[in-house]
Amino acid sequence: MPDFLQRFHFQNTPVRGELCRLNEAYRAALAKHHYPEPVAALLGQAMVAVALMTATLKLKGSLILQIQGDGPVGLIMAECNQAGDVRAIARFDADASYADTQWTTLTGVGRLLLTIEPDDGERYQGIVPLEGASLADALGHYFRQSEQLPTKFIFAADNEGAAGLMLQVLPGHNSGEDDDLWPRVTQLAATVKNEELLGVAPEQLLYRLFHEESVELFPTTALRFKCTCSRERSANALVSLGVEDLREVAAEQGGTISVDCQFCHQVYGFDAVDIEQLFQPAADAPDSVQ
Ligand SMILES: [Zn+2]
Numbered sequence: 001m002p003d004f005l006q007r008f009h010f011q012n013t014p015v016r017g018e019l020c021r022l023n024e025a026y027r028a029a030l031a032k033h034h035y036p037e038p039v040a041a042l043l044g045q046a047m048v049a050v051a052l053m054t055a056t057l058k059l060k061g062s063l064i065l066q067i068q069g070d071g072p073v074g075l076i077m078a079e080c081n082q083a084g085d086v087r088a089i090a091r092f093d094a095d096a097s098y099a100d101t102q103w104t105t106l107t108g109v110g111r112l113l114l115t116i117e118p119d120d121g122e123r124y125q126g127i128v129p130l131e132g133a134s135l136a137d138a139l140g141h142y143f144r145q146s147e148q149l150p151t152k153f154i155f156a157a158d159n160e161g162a163a164g165l166m167l168q169v170l171p172g173h174n175s176g177e178d179d180d181l182w183p184r185v186t187q188l189a190a191t192v193k194n195e196e197l198l199g200v201a202p203e204q205l206l207y208r209l210f211h212e213e214s215v216e217l218f219p220t221t222a223l224r225f226k227c228t229c230s231r232e233r234s235a236n237a238l239v240s241l242g243v244e245d246l247r248e249v250a251a252e253q254g255g256t257i258s259v260d261c262q263f264c265h266q267v268y269g270f271d272a273v274d275i276e277q278l279f280q281p282a283a284d285a286p287d288s289v290q
Contacts (some may be wrong), residue, residue, distance in 0.1 A: 003223040004201040005055055005084070010200075011214040014173035017189075018165055019202050020051045020223070022086065028225035029088045032265055036131030037159070038101040039092045043160025045135045045155040046078040047088045051223055052166040053114070053139075053154070054080040061118035062228075069110025069130060079286040085226035086264045098259035103134045105264040110208050114146075124212055143168070147206070152186045158195035163197040165189055185213065234268040235278055245277045249273055 003026075006019040026044045050065040057063060062081035069073065078088035098106075107130055116124045126146040134139050135151035139253060143151035149171060155164040167189055169182060188209050196205055206215050238246055238257065250257050250272055257275065259268040272277070 001140070001201065003200065004142045005051055005221040005223055006206075007055060007218040007221075008206060009030070009216045009218070010181070010185065011216050013178065014170040015167060015181060016213075017165065017167045017184060017185075018052045018055055019163070019165050019197075019205065021163040021198065021202075022051070022223060023163060024045055025086050025223055025225035026088055026157075026162045027160075028265075029086075033090075036092065036096075036098040038098050038106060040104060041101075041157040041162070042067075042073060042076055042103075042135065042158075043088050043090045045164065046076045046158035047080075047086050048155055048162050048164035049135060049139060049153065050078040050080040050088075051084075053088055054082060055221070056168065057082065058114065059116075059118045059121070061116060061121075062113060064113075064115040064117065065108065066258075067107055067130065067135070068264070069107035071104075071106050071108025071110070072098065072167075073106045079228070080223075082253070083219055083230070084223040085228060086223055087225060087227050088251060089262050093127070103132075103138075112142055114142060121275040143210040148173070150182055154188060154189060154192060154197065158194070158198060158215075161198050165192060165197060183212065188286050199200055225268065229261040229266055229268075231263060231268050234261075235270070237274070238270060239278050245270075245276075246270075246275050 003022045003024055008017045012036065026047060029043060029047060030040050046067065048067055050063055054063045060078055060082055062085065066075040072093040073090060075091040080086045081153050110130045111129055111131045112128050114126045118249065126142065128142045128145050130138050131141045135153055140151055149164065149168055151168040153164060153166050167185055180211045192209060203217060255272055257270045
């Protein structure tokens, strides 16, 4: 089954849910990076998390999840847009042992950042300290603290794939007239086994978990690993450094600056002529004064 996101809704209630599974996208994100197994598993969870959360965005844009800590895994960053393009990267200490695979040991003391980058408009960033014993806990804490939305995450990852389940009370509601609904569905969700999350078809899995509830399924969305880097974005990043610095770096690097995308390893080369051109005003640019 291709990588997917499955949204669902408990009928006549303010509780929504999503299921996500990434196999190909996960393997593509791991390729060429040589991540230790526990690091790869965290990266997979972060990819699933960001895909689940992107599906709840009301505006067009992308979502970036960052986990920064003082443990051996210093940074995990995962990004997804509404087209279903996911990319992710981890920075880790290659000399650490990784025998202890607990979240708190791997990430240490740190913070969780969620950035919404609308296609049009201001970016928004929320930051909370890392809390709890897992990424699921840390994200649950984020939604309680920043958004006041009861939200439950469950993740699983192995060598082949990563998957997750999210339940959330819709903004502007408490859990509705049925007081027991939220504790009931979150407890049912908590009974899911890793192999079920990673392997059972979504419709079947939702039936197994919630067969006593009325669950409405929406059409599934396809997800894929796709890097959003481009020559233009690399050029914009270079311009911000200033022409003097770029000339200097180019001279040190034998005449050409190579911008290596950390996510997909695409290399964009800028030679001396390219660098000077970056700073030439385009003759027919609409904002040109002449
Ligand atoms: Zn890239």
